[in-house]
Amino acid sequence: MKKFLLVLPLLFFSIATFSQNKSGITIQYPENVEAPLTKEEKAMIEEVYQSKTKELVYDDEQFLKDIKHLLRNRITIYQDSNPKTQKKGMLLSDTPLFNKHNKDLKRDVDFDLKNFNPLKYELDFFANGTYVYRIDNTDYFIQVTSQHRKIKK
Template identity: 40%
Template sequence: MTLRIFLALLFGFVMFTQNGTAQTQKKQNTQLVKFGKNVDAPFTAQELSMLTEVYQDKLEAYVLSKPQKVKNLKHLLRNRIVIKEITNLMDDDKYTLLSEIELFDIYNKNLKRDASYNKATFNPLKYNLEFYRMGSIIYKIDGTNYFIIIKPQTFKK
């Protein structure tokens, strides 16, 4: 009988200390994203083409049926991803090359890297870029003077 009491007390002590630790962990600051009015418009044909290329038959289930996911992707494509040509940059070798980034091929195993950059057909969603990190990030498109700039999310103040 004393062994059962000892084990019950030990179990209770372990559970209490685990709960106490979880309650004292530092909370991360979370803020609401401020979306522009342009996220209210439907996806364009080009945006839907990009999404279809990446999500294939999972597009409806994983994106289109989820209003917040739709809003986040519109915000990303319309406000946060900028592709810019920069010709006078002296130290461009310090940026991560697009060829060093893995493809985001979870839903489409047939995704292929672009052989060359074409503004009309380039799909940034097919690369596993850091879309949701704190702050901006810049990637260099191999063999060009083009850079992908991912702006941070704009937060309400």
């Protein structure tokens, strides 16, 4: 009984929420997905979705939550200059642009970490696995962690 009483508060004060995505799979969301979008996140979303932003993202509570989780917890951009520790991955230049809603979307010519928008590319955001992409002509990598994997923060 004592063990149950110790665990009970943890159930009520969990830092994560659970929800089902569109595929019906339960995803564990960290608490930070409840916070409003930042100015930078809004700019990334609006650059990609343009006139469809409200309809496809802001009015779809679940998709908005998935996008927040993706941007805040699942995409990691890191630098690795050691060829021995670099992960193999697809080149960003081999990844199509996600220009379905913005036909004027352009591929980044020069990589700028502060202004990079990963939503512009058709990366495997909602796959079961974790994927790594190399940013061409740099030692930078984009890692997209599976939404089905528990995020360690």
